[in-house]
Amino acid sequence: MLVAPHTLSIITTHRCTAACDHCCFDCTSDRGHPSIPIPNIHRYIEQASEVKSFRLVVFTGGECFLLGRDLDDCVSTATRQGFKSRFVSNGYWATSPAVARRRLESLQSRGLLEANFSTGDAHMAYVRPEYVRNGAMAAADLGLTVFIMLELHAGSRFDFEGFVGEPAFRPYLESKRVVIQNSPWMRFNGKESLAYTREYMQDMSNGRQRGCSTILNVIAITPTESLVSCCGLTLEQIEELHLGSLRERTVGEILRSAPDDFLKVWVHLQGPDAVLRYARSVDPTIGLPDNSAHICEICRSMYHDPKVVAAVMRNPPPFRAALMQEYVMNLVKPIAESQFDSSTAAYKEVCTVKRMRTMRKTALVPA
Structure with a gap:
């Protein structure tokens, strides 16, 4: 397959400390959820080094921090192979600023460079938003690139102003050491009815005209060890995105043998x-x-x-x-390092608190 992906997203497990309504993978704390065996995670990162276009390894889930210190070791492997690394987390572990800093210092010492968090109506039923703030501020203090994804739909009751207006947190947003981004909370197998205002749907439609930034750029590995041509939320529901099993072939072998599409x-x-x-x-x-x-x-x-x-x-x-x-x-x-980093700079320019506030006003139905 003609492809030059820049990111390998490792969905380490479908187990999570939360069970968010409309979770894309139906994650819960049930230990029966599939997970990639730890030795295999290391092996797949090493295999990815044979695909010269890969620059970044993302550890996600489920909740990747449930890997414990194995997560630190996986970050070390990514660093040794020359990759940047990022995690995506709900922040359950950041129960205080001190606890958050201690946990992140260990990961940073292994080479971690980026921290992504998620919060909003569904997440806050299981993880306090203040934990996300703790994690984000600690990550920024350690020099990591930090993003927070905020769920958004017409019926959202998340206290946006309270979240961004917390006095200790506000300077991080103003200096763009922490960047927030709204994202539509999407329908899956949840109980709550989700809807979007017409104006918000139009805004999202306008943004989609540039194409999909993840398909063929971000290759995912599922907890059942399937290699997938996209890391999108619906990847487990679209058979055509699955390229092959890593239990049978390597990352490079699957990518080379997959037909052009x-x-x-x-x-x-x-x-x-x-x-x-x-x-x-x-x-x-x-x-x-x-x-x-x-x-x-x-x-x-x-x-x-x-x-x-x-x-x-x-x-x-x-x-x-x-x-x-x-x-x-x-x-x-060729993808220059400066080009690869430019998307982060672009997000920082676009995802201002003012812009996110305006977007939420168009997206919410007045109470």
């Missing part, structure tokens, strides 16, 4: 909305997803409708060759 390239360059619009021009009976804001929800709708793939395969778009040429040309451009 124009549909993935199209989503990568122009997003799933573009594919759906074209398919509907061929077959007007194809429906468009209703009340959807997250790009992964659009992608799931696209892949789950057999008429979409049939329409595209039966009547390939006239610009197919041009898209493939654009994709190939992008692959042959």
